[in-house]
Amino acid sequence: MRVVIAEDLFLLRDGLTRMLQAHGLEIAAAVDNGADLLAAVTSEKPDVAIVDVRLPPTFTDEGIRAALAARREVPGLPVLVLSQYVEQLYARELLASGSGGIGYLLKDRVFDSAQFVDAVRRVAAGGTAMDPEVIARLFARNTGNGNLAALSPREREVLTLMAEGRSNAAIAQRMVITERAVAKHTASIFLRLDLQPSDDDNRRVLAVIAYLGG
Amino acid sequence: MSAGHTPDGRDTPDIPGPWVEFWDWMRGRLAAIGHGALFFLLTLPGIGLLLLILALMLPGPGLFAYGVGGNHNAKNIALVLALPALVVSLLLISGLLLVIRRLASLTRRLVGQWCGMPIADPYLPRPGAYGGNAGVRRRLGWLLTDQATWRDLLWVTVNGCVGWLLAIGPAALLALGAIGLVAPYASLGLRLLLIGAAAFGLWTAPWLLRGYGVFARSMLAPTQQAELALRVRQLSQTRTEALDTGAAEIRRIERDLHDGAQARLVAMGMTLDAAGQIIDTNPAAARALLVEARDASVKALAELRDLVRGIHPPVLADRGLADAIQALALDSPMRIQLASDADGRPPAPVESAAYFAVSELLANVSKHAEARQTWIDIRHTDGMLRIGVTDNGHGGADPARGSGLRGIERRLAPFDGVLAVSSPPGGPTAITMEIPCAWSSPKTSSC
Numbered sequence: 141m142r143v144v145i146a147e148d149l150f151l152l153r154d155g156l157t158r159m160l161q162a163h164g165l166e167i168a169a170a171v172d173n174g175a176d177l178l179a180a181v182t183s184e185k186p187d188v189a190i191v192d193v194r195l196p197p198t199f200t201d202e203g204i205r206a207a208l209a210a211r212r213e214v215p216g217l218p219v220l221v222l223s224q225y226v227e228q229l230y231a232r233e234l235l236a237s238g239s240g241g242i243g244y245l246l247k248d249r250v251f252d253s254a255q256f257v258d259a260v261r262r263v264a265a266g267g268t269a270m271d272p273e274v275i276a277r278l279f280a281r282n283t284g285n286g287n288l289a290a291l292s293p294r295e296r297e298v299l300t301l302m303a304e305g306r307s308n309a310a311i312a313q314r315m316v317i318t319e320r321a322v323a324k325h326t327a328s329i330f331l332r333l334d335l336q337p338s339d340d341d342n343r344r345v346l347a348v349i350a351y352l353g354g
Numbered sequence: 355m356s357a358g359h360t361p362d363g364r365d366t367p368d369i370p371g372p373w374v375e376f377w378d379w380m381r382g383r384l385a386a387i388g389h390g391a392l393f394f395l396l397t398l399p400g401i402g403l404l405l406l407i408l409a410l411m412l413p414g415p416g417l418f419a420y421g422v423g424g425n426h427n428a429k430n431i432a433l434v435l436a437l438p439a440l441v442v443s444l445l446l447i448s449g450l451l452l453v454i455r456r457l458a459s460l461t462r463r464l465v466g467q468w469c470g471m472p473i474a475d476p477y478l479p480r481p482g483a484y485g486g487n488a489g490v491r492r493r494l495g496w497l498l499t500d501q502a503t504w505r506d507l508l509w510v511t512v513n514g515c516v517g518w519l520l521a522i523g524p525a526a527l528l529a530l531g532a533i534g535l536v537a538p539y540a541s542l543g544l545r546l547l548l549i550g551a552a553a554f555g556l557w558t559a560p561w562l563l564r565g566y567g568v569f570a571r572s573m574l575a576p577t578q579q580a581e582l583a584l585r586v587r588q589l590s591q592t593r594t595e596a597l598d599t600g601a602a603e604i605r606r607i608e609r610d611l612h613d614g615a616q617a618r619l620v621a622m623g624m625t626l627d628a629a630g631q632i633i634d635t636n637p638a639a640a641r642a643l644l645v646e647a648r649d650a651s652v653k654a655l656a657e658l659r660d661l662v663r664g665i666h667p668p669v670l671a672d673r674g675l676a677d678a679i680q681a682l683a684l685d686s687p688m689r690i691q692l693a694s695d696a697d698g699r700p701p702a703p704v705e706s707a708a709y710f711a712v713s714e715l716l717a718n719v720s721k722h723a724e725a726r727q728t729w730i731d732i733r734h735t736d737g738m739l740r741i742g743v744t745d746n747g748h749g750g751a752d753p754a755r756g757s758g759l760r761g762i763e764r765r766l767a768p769f770d771g772v773l774a775v776s777s778p779p780g781g782p783t784a785i786t787m788e789i790p791c792a793w794s795s796p797k798t799s800s801c
Contacts, residue, residue, distance in 0.1 A: 200672035225659050225668050228684040229677060248652045277685050 141264055144186040145170040146177040146206065147222070148195050156190065156250065163257040172196070174206030181210045181217060188241075188264035193223035193230070204230050211237065218263045222247050226271045235268075235348070243269035243305070262305045268348050269305035290332045298325040303348040386559040387528060389468040393461075393521035393566055400457055400510040403450050407507075410447050414440030448494055451503055458506045462574055469567025476502040476576030479587065501580060509573040520566045527555025592767040599764065610661050618654040622647045670709050674699045676732055678709050683730070688720055694732040696793070700739055704769055704791045708741060711762045711773075711787055715743045718758050723747025723783060739789045749781035762787075 143165050147153040150172075157167050169180040173196045181189055189210060193203035207219045218241035221234060226246055234242050243263040249271065250256045259269040291299065301311045308326065312319040326344075333347055414436055421433030459475065466472035478500045481492045497503055531552020534545045576584065629643035662668065670678035676694040683690035699705060712730065719725050725747030733740045753759040753775050763773050771789035 224655075225662070227669050227681050229669060229673075229681040232684075246655075248655050251648050251652060 141188070141261070142166045142168040142184065142186045143260070144168050144177065144180045144184055144189045145191075146172070146174065146180075146189065146195060146203065147192040148172045149192075152192070152247075159250065159253050160257065160260070163253065165257070165260070174202050174209070177206050178210055178213060181214050185214070186217075188218040188220060188260060190220045190222060190260065192247075193221060201230065204233060207234065216241060216266075218266065219243070220245065220260055220263045220269065222250070226274050228274060228277060231270060231274050240266045240268055240344075244274065245269060245271045246273060259305060267305050267344070268303065270303045270348065272300075272304055275300050275303050291329065295325050295329050295332070298322060299329055299347060302326070302329075302344055380556075383556050383559050386563045387524045387555070389464075390521045390523070390559065390563050390566065391525045393464070393563075394518050394525070396457065396461060396464075397513050397518040397521065400454070401514040403454055403457070404507075404510050404514060407447050407450050410443045410450070414443050444494075448497055451497060451507070454506050454510055455503070458509060458574055461509075461570055465567045465570045465574075469564055469570075471564075471567045471571055473571050473575045474581075476505070476574070476580045476584075478502070478583075502576070505573065505577075509570075512573065513570075517566065517569060520562055520569060523562050524555040524559035527551045531555070592764075595764050596768040607661065607665065610657070614657040614661070615654045618650050618657070622650045622654070625650065666706060667709065670705065675705050675708055679712055679730060679732070682713055682716060686716055686720065688716070688725060688728050690716070690728045690730060692730045692732070696732050696734045696739075698734075698793050700734070700789075700791045700793055704739065704771075704789055707765050707769060707771070708739060708787070708789060711765055712741060712743060714758060714762055714765075715785060718751070719743070719745045719747060719783075722751070723749075723781070725781075725783075734793050737790055737792065739787075739791050739793075741787045742784065743787075744782060744784045746782045748779070749777045749783050750779045751775055751777035751783050751785075759785075 143160055145153060145156055145160075145167060147156060147170070153170050153172065157170050160167060168184040168186045169176075171177050171180055177189065177191060177195075180186075189207070191203045191207045191210075193201055195202040195206060203221060203223070207221050211217050211219060216239065219234075220243035221230075222245055223230075224247055226244060231244050234244055241263055243259055245256075245259060249259070263269050297315060298311055301314055306314065308319050308322045312322045315322070326347075329347055335347060417432045417439055418436040421429045421431075421436060455477070462473040462475070478496060481496045530548045534540065534548025534552070537545075540548075625643050625647040629640040629647065632643075633640040667678055667681075669681045676692070676696060679694075680692055683692055700708070716728065719728055723745050725745035728743065728745040731740075731742040731744075733742075751759065753763065753773065759773065759775060765771075766773060766787060766789060769789050769791065771787060774786045774788075775783070776785075777783040
């Protein structure tokens with residue numbers, strides 16, 4: 141799998157490169173600003189881009205804008221955004237296009253390299269990887285209004301794990317239930333969120349988006 | 355009189371247009387005359403107070419003058435009593451001066467309401483107004499050294515001598531007209547003259563009322579010197595508060611770093627050292643220690659993140675006020691609706707103060723108001739940033755009691771920002787903040 145990295149701090153860029161290489165991923169390019177990222181994704185056509193939110197020259201939300209621009213340039217390009225802090229506002233913007241292949245994680249998550257690489261692979265495969273902190277904050281808000289209110293606590297738990305990007309098998313393991321039970325829950329979630337039957341992966345993404353849309 | 359129907363279905367008396375206009379004109383005139391008469395009535399207690407003060411000034415010097423002449427019992431007693439009498443008089447006069455102050459303040463308010471000329475209060479702030487207790491001596495000093503006290507006295511005097519003429523003039527002329535109509539044995543010429551005078555009074559009433567307002571303002575408004583003194587006092591106070599708040603904030607950050615991230619890093623170093631020492635002899639235990647160290651680093655990062663949010667939230671730096679408040683709204687358990695017409699950004703310190711003010715207000719709402727919905731409205735017009743926060747909770751918020759609202763006022767004060775609260779019991783609560791500030795265009799804030 142080929143990866144483009146955009147991260148302005150040399151230490152982190154270098155660390156990420158080495159960690160991903162250690163897990164057998166190929167680093168197509170490692171750049172330190174948004175403009176170079178755009179050039180790299182168009183020329184290298186990577187399987188996934190990993191982008192830091194704060195990039196030069198403004199050191200604000202340059203990375204988010206660069207990620208969205210890259211996805212306009214290369215439609216469907218999977219992007220994993222890394223940040224020192226997560227904001228629901230940015231999560232919404234990233235998911236606004238309604239398609240998958242989006243990840244938004246705290247930088248702390250790279251400490252657990254196995255899980256992090258797992259998230260990179262999920263995003264590259266068109267799934268989502270939302271940071272548990274985004275999800276936790278959503279929960280603080282979405283108790284008692286909208287479609288989500290109709291979900292049972294169990295279904296909510298499944299949806300949370302789904303938003304983090306876990307497969308049914310992983311969810312079953314986490315919740316200590318059978319995969320059949322998870323499938324039943326997901327079917328019920330799709331029904332309650334009024335998602336038409338289509339290919340399962342896409343519906344998972346849509347469910348997450350409905351979730352984040354509040 | 356029959357009643358006609360206007361197109362919107364309301365019943366109105368069937369009067370021709372000119373009469374309605376005349377009635378309106380007349381009502382305005384009569385109101386002006388009535389207000390003038392009330393101003394006249396207000397001069398009466400002033401004159402009474404003035405006479406009382408004059409009377410109170412007599413006993414002390416009087417006793418002294420009587421006693422100083424010779425040397426028998428009555429004169430000695432008078433001499434002994436002179437000083438206490440003077441002190442008691444002074445205290446009573448101070449009380450009367452305060453009553454005059456009330457009277458002057460009432461006049462200021464009424465001139466604002468009736469003559470459309472609001473007059474600001476010229477007084478120095480009370481001692482102890484910002485906490486602490488003030489003794490009788492300090493309060494006496496505060497009252498007697500305030501220039502405004504003596505200007506009030508001057509006002510009462512001049513008002514008692516000539517001001518009342520201006521106030522009662524139209525009413526008096528109207529009364530003359532009435533006498534001209536009903537008086538027996540008056541010649542036609544005299545009657546006409548008196549009625550003419552009444553018409554003149556009616557005609558000029560609003561101008562005379564305004565004239566009275568101008569006269570009152572010239573004597574009751576703060577002098578330029580007083581205004582400057584007030585401004586200096588206010589500026590030094592808000593500066594002190596801003597510096598105090600800043601220093602307290604820095605101390606808090608220092609403490610948080612010391613007890614939080616710093617302590618965790620120390621612990622991490624120790625854990626890593628321990629892992630290094632046993633890595634050859636007991637690799638399994640070393641691995642457990644390494645995991646522990648990693649978890650500690652995650653916790654340290656989380657604490658630093660929270661700290662950064664408290665200092666300057668990243669979204670505020672990235673996107674500005676509206677988006678940062680939108681992010682707040684997304685994180686809040688309440689339903690919050692945000693409307694903003696502001697593109698471009700205020701200066702960074704104002705932006706930060708406004709953000710934290712809104713953040714505190716929202717925290718207040720979710721803590722106390724039991725609101726189901728909150729509306730936030732951000733506007734920038736005519737060099738003024740206006741933010742309204744309205745909730746449909748149970749109301750009863752009081753800046754005098756709530757330390758939270760007072761804290762927000764303190765936050766806004768260095769920018770000359772103000773906070774207005776309307777929160778009747780039962781709700782809704784509407785809080786408006788206004789901060790004067792220039793606004794940079796969106797072009798300069800993005801690139």
